[in-house]
Amino acid sequence: MAFIDYYKVLGIDKTASEADIKKAYRKLARKYHPDVNPNDKDAEIKFKQINEANEVLSKPEHRKKYDKYGENWKHGDSYEQAQQQQNRSRQSHQQQGGFEGYGDAEYSDFFESMFGGGFSQRGRQVKYKGQDFNASLQLQLKDVYTSQQQVLTVNGKQIRLTIPAGITNGQVIKISGKGGPGTNGGPNGDLFIEFQISNATPFKRDGSNLYKTVDLNLYSAILGGDLTVETFDGKVKLNLKSPTQNGDQVKLKGKGFPVYKKEGQFGDLYITYNIKMPEKLSDEERQLFETLEKLQQS
Template sequence: MEFIDYYKVLDLDKGASQSDIKKAYRKLARKYHPDINPNNKEAEKKFKEINEAHMVLSNPENRKKYDQYGKDWQHAEEFEKAKKSRQYSYGPQSSGSSQGYSGQDFSDFFESMFGGSQNFGGRGRVKFRGQDLNASLQLHIRDVYTSHKRTLTINNKKIRLNIPAGIENGQTIKISGHGGPGQQGGPNGDLYISFTIINDTPFKRDGNNLYTTVNLDLYKAVLGGDITVDSFEGQVKLKVKPETQNGTKVKLKGKGFPVYKKEGQFGDLYITYNIVVPTKLSPKEKELFSELATLKKHA
C-alpha cells in the first residue's frame, strides 16, 4: 500500500484554502470526467484519484486527519481502530463495506485510512455514478448477418443482449445502466461492448457491401451464359454477357450485408470475374484455337 499525496493529485500546496481545493477539483474533474472522456481508461483512473483526493481534502475534519496521519500511514491502523469504536454509536448505516464505485475504486491507502466513502458525512452531495465497464465480444461474420439474442455473463451477472444485424468490426455499443452500481443514489455506470468480427468467408466486407471474386471459364466469358454464384443468403443465378472481360465487376443489388439497425435494408454484393484460361489443351483444342487466331488476324 502506497502513500498517496492528495495535494499532489490536485496540484496543490499543503496550505491550500478550501476555495483553492474546490477550484483545483473542478478544473481537473472537468478535464477527466468519464462522460467527457468516453472509453478512456486513463481519464477514468485519473478521475477516481481526483475524486478521492477531493473527498479527503474538502472535508476539514478528514483533511486534518490526513495531514496528521497521511505521511506516516503505518499509524492508519491505530487510527482505524479508534474510528471503528466511534462508528458503533452511528448505527447500522455507517457500518458495512462500501460498494460499487467506492468498494472497487478507492485506493488501498484511502480504504485503510478512511474505510471507504460511507464514513464521509461532511460533503452534502456525494452521488457517484457507477463505473463504466468494458467487454469485448468476438463473433463470426455469419453471426452478425442476422439480429439475434445472446446472453453474456459480465461480473457474474447475466445480461441478455440483442445483437442487431450489421454490426461492424471494431464497433462498440453501449448498454446503459449495466455497468458498475451507482453509489449513494448515483446512477449505475454503462456497459460498453466492443465487437471483433471474424471473417473467414470468401466475401470481403466494406460497410454494408460485400465483395467476392468468381472464376469464369473462358468459353462462358466469350459466349455468355448462366452461372450460379454464392451469396450470403445462398446461391444466386446470374447471366453472363457475351465477351465479358477479365476483371469485370457486377453488382447484385440488395445481396450484400444488412444495414445496421435498418431492418430489411441491405448493401450490395459486388462480383469480380476472374477469367480462367484453359490449360492442358488437347491437340484438337490447340488446332481450334490456332484456327480462331488465324480468323482473328484476317478479320
Template sequence: MDYKDYYKALGVDKNATPEQIKKAYRKLARQHHPDVNPNDKGAEQKFKEINEANEVLSDPEKRKKYDQFGADWQRYQQQPGGGAGRGGQPGGGFDWSQYTQGGGGGGNPFGEGEDFSDFFGSLFGNMGGGGRRPGGTRPGAGPDYQAELEMSLEEAYHGGPRTITVNGKNLRLTIAPGVADGQTIRLRDQGGPGRNGGPNGALLITFRIRPDARYARTGDDLTQDVPVSIYKALLGGEQTVETLSGSVKIKLKPETANGTRLRLRGKGFPVYKKEGQFGDLYLRLNLTLPQHLTDQEKELIQQLAALRPTEA
C-alpha cells in the same frame, strides 16, 4: 499526513482536459473495482484513491481550488490551527480567504463526498469551520464494464441472440443485424453496482468481426470475387453466385472482359437498425483458364488462334 497528488493518482498531466481525466478515471475504476478484485485490499485502496482524485479533478471549481492549494501545503501545515477538524481560521498572518467560499469562513469549498482520505477531509472538508467531514451517504453511479464479442461476418449479417459472460455472469442479448467491426453498444445497468443506492454502471460491448475469405466489407457494401470460365465469358450465359442471403443467378454478356464489375442492388450488408435497408454487393469477375488440356483441345485452340493471327 502526506500531500496527495491527484493528477498522479489518475496518471494524467496537470494540463489534462476534462475528457482525458474522465477517460483515465473510467479505465482505472474498471481495473481496480472491488467487484473485479474481490478480497484484494490493495485494489480496494487504489479504488478509493482514484475516486477521491476524480471527485476533485472532474469538478472545475474543486480542481481550481486544489491547484491553488497544492503549492501551499507545507505553509498551511505550519500554521497554528492548520490541522484536521480545528474549525478556525489558520493564523500566522497567512490569508486563506482565497481558498474559501466568498473569501471568508463560509463553508466547504470542495463539497461532500464519500470514502475520502483524512487529507481530503482535514484540508478541504473543514476549511473555514463551516463544513463537515465527508461521509458515506451520497449515492454514486457504479463503474462501467467493457467486454468484446467476436463474430463471423455471416453472424453479423443475420444478428440474433447471443450469450456473453461478464465477471462470471451470463448475459443473453439480441444483436441487431448489420453490426460493424469495432462498433460499441451500451447496455444500461449491466455494469458495476452503484454506491449507497446509486445506479449501476453500464456494460460497453465492442464487436470484433472476423475477416471473411469470400467478402470484403466497406460500410454496408460488400465486394466478392467471382470466378468465371473463359468459355462463358466469351459466349455469355448464366452464372450462379452465392451471397449471404442465398444463391442468385446473373446473366453474362458475350465477350465479358476479365475484371468486369457488376452491381447487385440490395444484396450487401443490412443497414444497422434500419429494417429492410441493405447495401449493395459488387461482383468482380475473374476469368479462369482451363488446365491440363488434351491434345484435341490444344488443336482446337490452335485453330482458333489461326483465325486471329494478329492476336495469337
C-alpha cells in the same frame, strides 16, 4: 477490500501507452472470458479485475487520477474541491487574523475520513456512479447477418442482449446500468461491449457492401450465357455477356449486408470475374485456337 494494482493486473508498467493498454486488455480478456472458462471462479475474478483495470487505465482522465490517488481515484474531484475550499478558508482566516486551518496531519485525517465513510457536505453524502465494465464478444460474420439474442455472463451475472443485424467489427455498444453498483445510493455503472467479428466467408465486407470474386473458365468468358452465383443469402442466376473480360464487375443491388439499425435496408454485392486459363490443351483444342487466331487476323 485490498488495493489492486491495475498496472500489474494488465501486466504493463506505468509508462505504457494507450495502445499498449488496449493490446494487453484484449489479450487477457480473451484468455479469461467466462465463455472460454465456464464455471471457473478464479477466471471469473480475473476477468472482472481485467475489466476494472481497463476501464480506469484506458481513459486518460481516470488514469491521471488513479496515478495520483491510487485506490481513492474515484474521489479525486471531491478531494480537490475540498482542498480548494480548505485553502480558501485558510486564506480568509489569515486575512482576518484567525487560525490557519488544518495542519498537514489533520488534513490527512480529514482526507481519510472523507474516503472512508463517504464525503459529507452539509450532512449529505455524495453519490458516486458505479464502475463501468468492459467486455468483448467474438462472432462470425454470418452471425450478424440477422438480428439475434444472446445471453452473456458478465461478472457472474447473466445479461440478455439483442444484437442488431449489420453490427461492425470493433463497434462498441453501451448497456446502461449493467456495470458495478453505485456508492451512497449512486447509479450503477454501464457495460460497454466491443464486438470482434471474424470473416470465414468468401465475401469481403466494406460497410454494408459485399465483394466477391467468381472464377470463370475461358470458354464461359468467351461464349457467355447463364451463370449461377452464391450470394450471402442464397443463389442467383446471372446473364454472362459474351465476351467477358478478366476483372469485369457487376453490381447486384440489395444483395449486400444489412444496414445497421435500418430494418429492411441492405447494401450491394459486387461480383468481380476472374478468368482461369486452361492448364493444358489437347492437340485438337490447340488446332481450334489456331484456327480462331487465323480468323481474327483475316
